[in-house]
Amino acid sequence: MKTDFTELEKIIQDILAVPEYRDHPASKALKQLWEINQDQWHRMDRLTRLSDSYQDMMIQRERSLSERFDKHLRQLEKMTRISDRYQRSLRQLNIELEKTSLIDPLTELPNRRMIMKRLSQAFESQQEKHQQGDQVANLVVAMIDIDYFKKVNDEFGHQVGDDVLIALGQLMEKTVEGLGIIGRWGGEEFLVILPSHTSAHALALMERLRSNVSSYSFDAENKTIQTSVSVGIASYQAEDSMDTLLSRADNALYLAKSDGRNSVILG
Ligand SMILES: Nc1nc2c(ncn2[C@@H]2O[C@H](COP(=O)(O)OP(=O)(O)OP(=O)(O)O)[C@@H](O)[C@H]2O)c(=O)[nH]1
Known part of the structure; x- marks a missing residue:
């Protein structure tokens, strides 16, 4: 059975408001129970909010980490491309250098x-x-x-x-x-x-x-x-x-x- 807390709260408040019941032990116990419940409810609420903000923080951190990772990956890819291009031109330069160091520039015969x-x-x-x-x-x-x-x-x-x-x-x-x-x-x-x-x-x-x-x-x-x-x-x-x-x-x-x-x- 589902409890309607708003209805229950109203009933309890009504009982606690009747002046004749004020000094009755049952009324005192009910008041105590009600306060304990309120206290636990506030604690639960605090915990839930704490957990929500923790989750938000974790999501935020994950997103920033992922962005940083992507950025580094892009930089790495760029550096790899530059390094590949650099190595290719270096190889080409070496071939040309080897050629010019072995070929006579005028006749183009071996030097x-x-x-x-x-x-x-x-x-x-x-x-x-x-x-x-x-x-x-x-x-x-x-x-x-x-x-x-x-x-x-x-x-x-x-x-x-x-x-x-x-x-x-x-x-x-x-x-x-x-x-x-x-x-x-x-x-x-x-x-x-x-x-x-x-x-x-x-x-x-x-x-x-x-x-x-x-x-x-x-x-x-x-x-x-x-x-x-x-x-x-x-x-x-x-x-x-x-x-x-x-x-x-x-x-x-x-x-x-x-x-x-x-x-x-x-x-
Ligand atoms: N245009 C040109 N001339 C060159 C080059 N290298 C050497 N010479 C010339 O070749 C000539 C060689 O002259 P010599 O050693 O006196 O010989 P030669 O006139 O051929 O006479 P013999 O070898 O005795 O038949 C010189 O005038 C050099 O300047 C070059 O790369 N270009």
């Missing part, structure tokens, strides 16, 4: 640093091959120097000289393509590495390269520039170091120059 790297690799595999007794095809290097290049600069200017270097670089690269690697050794000098060639094959290839350059003519200011190269070749021999191999190619080049230029000599 001396790269050609030395490749020579060192080719030299190591040559030594392994040599130890296994394979001595038919060897590592061959060819030192190439453009003849009378100073005259080109003097007569047509440095810019035309640069253009001639680029054109000859491309022509020579085409000639050795698939057979070896050519790089700019410095100034008007180039170095060819042929990893596995007989001396006869290397000689024939360099003869073709010399012939291609000498039949090439460069047009500048309505004049034709005739070009030629001198080439010194050295083929790997037992006990060779990279230095002795290069030095023999250099000596052969010197002989080719002394021989009147536009020639190929196997040292």
